[in-house]
Amino acid sequence: MSTLLTSPNLHTLSVYVNNKPGVLVRVAHVFARRGFNIESLVVSPTADGRYSRMTVTADGDGETLEQIFKQVSKLVDVLHATEHTHQEVVEKELALIKVRVAEAQRTEVLQILAHFKGATVDFTPQSVIVQVTGNTEKIEACVGMLEKYGIIELVRTGKVIMARGETET
Amino acid sequence: MNGAEALIKCLEKEGVEYIFGYSGGNVIPIFDAIYDSKIKLILSRHEQGASHMADGYARACGKPGVVLVTSGPGATNTITGLFTAHMDSVPMIVISGQTITPLLGKDAFQEADIFGISMPCVKHSYLVRQTNDLPRVLKEAFHIAATGRPGPVLIDIPKNISAGPFEGSLDPEMDLPGYKIPGPVPKADILKMADLINRSERPLLLVGHGAVISRAGSVLRQLAEKLQAPVTNTLLGKGAFPETHPLSLGMIGMHGTAYSNMALTRCDLILSIGSRWDDRINGDNAQFCVGAKKLHIDIDPAEINKIVRCDAVCIGDARLALEELLKHVVPLNTKPWLREIAANRRKFPLKYKKQGGLKAQHVIESAWEVTGGKAIVTTDVGQHQMWAAQFFLTDECDTWLSSGGAGTMGFGFPAAIGAQLAKPGSRVIAIVGDGGFQMTLCELSTAAINKLPVKILVIDNKFLGMVRQWQELFFDNRLSGVDLEGNPDFVKLAEAYGVKAFRIRRAADIRKVLAKAMAYNEGPCLIHAEVVKEDNVFPMVPAGRSAHHMIVERPKTKMEKPTGGT
Numbered sequence: 189m190s191t192l193l194t195s196p197n198l199h200t201l202s203v204y205v206n207n208k209p210g211v212l213v214r215v216a217h218v219f220a221r222r223g224f225n226i227e228s229l230v231v232s233p234t235a236d237g238r239y240s241r242m243t244v245t246a247d248g249d250g251e252t253l254e255q256i257f258k259q260v261s262k263l264v265d266v267l268h269a270t271e272h273t274h275q276e277v278v279e280k281e282l283a284l285i286k287v288r289v290a291e292a293q294r295t296e297v298l299q300i301l302a303h304f305k306g307a308t309v310d311f312t313p314q315s316v317i318v319q320v321t322g323n324t325e326k327i328e329a330c331v332g333m334l335e336k337y338g339i340i341e342l343v344r345t346g347k348v349i350m351a352r353g354e355t356e357t
Numbered sequence: 358m359n360g361a362e363a364l365i366k367c368l369e370k371e372g373v374e375y376i377f378g379y380s381g382g383n384v385i386p387i388f389d390a391i392y393d394s395k396i397k398l399i400l401s402r403h404e405q406g407a408s409h410m411a412d413g414y415a416r417a418c419g420k421p422g423v424v425l426v427t428s429g430p431g432a433t434n435t436i437t438g439l440f441t442a443h444m445d446s447v448p449m450i451v452i453s454g455q456t457i458t459p460l461l462g463k464d465a466f467q468e469a470d471i472f473g474i475s476m477p478c479v480k481h482s483y484l485v486r487q488t489n490d491l492p493r494v495l496k497e498a499f500h501i502a503a504t505g506r507p508g509p510v511l512i513d514i515p516k517n518i519s520a521g522p523f524e525g526s527l528d529p530e531m532d533l534p535g536y537k538i539p540g541p542v543p544k545a546d547i548l549k550m551a552d553l554i555n556r557s558e559r560p561l562l563l564v565g566h567g568a569v570i571s572r573a574g575s576v577l578r579q580l581a582e583k584l585q586a587p588v589t590n591t592l593l594g595k596g597a598f599p600e601t602h603p604l605s606l607g608m609i610g611m612h613g614t615a616y617s618n619m620a621l622t623r624c625d626l627i628l629s630i631g632s633r634w635d636d637r638i639n640g641d642n643a644q645f646c647v648g649a650k651k652l653h654i655d656i657d658p659a660e661i662n663k664i665v666r667c668d669a670v671c672i673g674d675a676r677l678a679l680e681e682l683l684k685h686v687v688p689l690n691t692k693p694w695l696r697e698i699a700a701n702r703r704k705f706p707l708k709y710k711k712q713g714g715l716k717a718q719h720v721i722e723s724a725w726e727v728t729g730g731k732a733i734v735t736t737d738v739g740q741h742q743m744w745a746a747q748f749f750l751t752d753e754c755d756t757w758l759s760s761g762g763a764g765t766m767g768f769g770f771p772a773a774i775g776a777q778l779a780k781p782g783s784r785v786i787a788i789v790g791d792g793g794f795q796m797t798l799c800e801l802s803t804a805a806i807n808k809l810p811v812k813i814l815v816i817d818n819k820f821l822g823m824v825r826q827w828q829e830l831f832f833d834n835r836l837s838g839v840d841l842e843g844n845p846d847f848v849k850l851a852e853a854y855g856v857k858a859f860r861i862r863r864a865a866d867i868r869k870v871l872a873k874a875m876a877y878n879e880g881p882c883l884i885h886a887e888v889v890k891e892d893n894v895f896p897m898v899p900a901g902r903s904a905h906h907m908i909v910e911r912p913k914t915k916m917e918k919p920t921g922g923t
């Protein structure tokens with residue numbers, strides 16, 4: 189039931205933009221017009237509150253992505269855009285997973301969670317909400333392990349990335 | 358001072374001579390401020406007309422055209438104008454009134470989300486929320502519209518913002534940390550280009566609108582003459598290189614000259630100078646200039662490798678790039694190549710028959726002869742546009758104004774009004790079809806009231822000719838929705854507006870009537886040319902096909918339906 193965010197055609201762009209109304213729509217337009225589906229999107233203010241960082245993950249062919257990348261870079265509200273698909277980056281996302289767990293299976297679920305260094309953030313007699321962070325593969329693996337108990341809801345933040353070392357994101 | 362007065366002061370500071378506009382409730386404060394200004398308001402009869410006037414003004418003189426309209430329908434009526442300017446990289450500022458800020462997003466009377474609606478067809482846009490921001494926004498808008506690859510900018514101004522008290526600076530700093538204009542051309546890229554050019558035997562220079570916008574005309578001429586390289590131009594590249602020059606092959610592409618399209622299939626190197634390899638030129642990418650080295654100069658990085666993967670590219674202003682390139686290229690021996698082209702030129706000239714009814718080509722070619730080519734020509738869209746491109750040769754930048762990327766019917770006549778205001782001393786001729794003219798002919802009032810001596814040449818074939826041509830050639834002549842029988846009598850129509858009018862029905866009258874019309878300068882005049890109903894534009898490269906599939910006359914057998922877009 190989980191959407192796979194590990195497809196080989198998946199690209200990640202980091203876009204540094206003015207923190208103003210309408211900027212998100214401008215960027216989204218560039219993708220939508222070329223039939224690119226945005227798989228995940230994280231927008232948040234940077235250390236300098238006048239600007240925001242968008243991390244966009246989208247699925248599609250490299251040539252179209254090159255065009256999208258250039259069109260995004262061209263927007264007046266975009267300070268710079270970087271493609272990180274094959275770069276050395278730290279990447280993290282967080283998932284909240286509500287799992288149906290009867291008392292009998294609780295220990296088992298907690299063991300799985302321990303393996304993924306997750307935490308439980310809500311407990312009821314029938315269900316538990318767990319929180320996992322990590323890269324996309326790890327989240328996919330954890331979701332995979334929990335699937336057999338019955339996932340009631342899944343919310344993922346989408347990944348954020350940061351270039352390693354001295355490189356600018 | 359209120360916001361509107363500050364806005365008008367800033368427009369004056371930008372050197373704005375004209376505002377093309379149409380009023381309405383939410384823009385009254387700004388119209389009120391114009392009342393005391395030296396800027397002249399040109400009141401159009403439709404906001405689309407105002408937007409094309411501003412566009413024509415900008416194309417004719419290079420300065421941004423300014424449009425002022427009210428909120429809601431006033432603003433949405435400019436969308437076609439914005440789109441047209443955006444597709445052809447024309448600097449334009451559209452200022453729209455808007456409902457008051459507390460009502461934004463609440464479906465107030467005449468509230469249109471024009472900021473959202475226009476987003477895909479502007480270079481940038483603003484919704485102003487603070488009166489004191491107006492001068493900065495305006496300054497940025499002019500800067501963005503006119504620099505780099507030019508384009509239209511929309512400024513949406515709520516009524517309480519324009520009416521509100523202004524306490525800011527009239528000369529603020531711009532705040533555009535994300536706006537990038539390419540700097541000096543990278544020399545290494547130029548050297549790489551020069552190296553490829555210097556080894557070419559059959560070079561072809563392809564010039565587009567970018568060359569016109571950057572005023573590359575004179576250096577382009579030096580380059581072509583030094584290399585002895587043939588030059589072909591796109592529809593919008595007309596004028597960058599004189600079409601009467603022996604090295605000019607005229608227009609290329611779907612309805613370009615046969616010899617330029619043949620050169621495309623035979624060249625060993627093609628250098629695009631400010632042309633974006635539009636699908637009107639390379640219908641079938643896989644077959645495009647196979648084996649030839651492809652070079653591209655463009656100011657917009659997003660155009661590089663968008664359609665054609667190139668062997669050498671240079672991001673930058675066309676004129677600056679050519680100035681640098683000129684230093685590094687050597688004269689080539691292109692004699693055999695030019696001989697081959699000359700033979701094609703003799704074998705497949707542009708042609709039409711002067712007998713058998715009045716021909717649009719004959720009228721247009723005569724207009725070129727009668728004026729000695731000294732005119733700013735605007736066109737509408739359709740067959741007449743292509744014939745004008747073929748037979749009204751253009752020798753100078755900024756004298757050919759046509760909607761290329763958008764192909765907007767209704768553009769030609771209002772654009773001529775704008776061009777005439779920009780160039781009061783020039784002769785301006787609008788060559789329009791009977792279809793497109795009827796989309797914006799209400800501007801006859803605007804031309805008449807302002808006594809603008811625009812010549813409107815209506816090529817009346819009583820059909821939507823270009824579509825009829827496609828239906829004839831590709832759809833078994835099943836004519837559907839193209840018959841304009843029932844057109845008005847254009848002479849009477851013009852007279853109703855107080856516009857002088859002439860009629861041409863016979864080939865024998867062409868020169869006499871045109872000479873009379875060209876001599877009439879008290880105000881606008883209309884020349885109604887009643888041409889044969891069913892004629893076709895040739896040569897023609899079917900959409901989606903390569904230049905190899907060009908036809909130079911009507912084929913005897915039925916043609917396959919084209920695979921490319923219209």
Ligand SMILES: Cc1ncc(C[n+]2csc(CCOP(=O)(O)OP(=O)(O)O)c2C)c(N)n1
Pocket residue numbers: 737738739740741742764765766767789790791792793794816818820821822823824
């Ligand atoms: C606003 C708009 N609507 C429709 C079209 C499609 N179209 C392209 S050419 C053409 C026919 C134009 O007819 P007319 O103005 O009479 O010129 P002609 O081709 O006969 O010279 C049409 C309908 C267009 N380009 N623009």
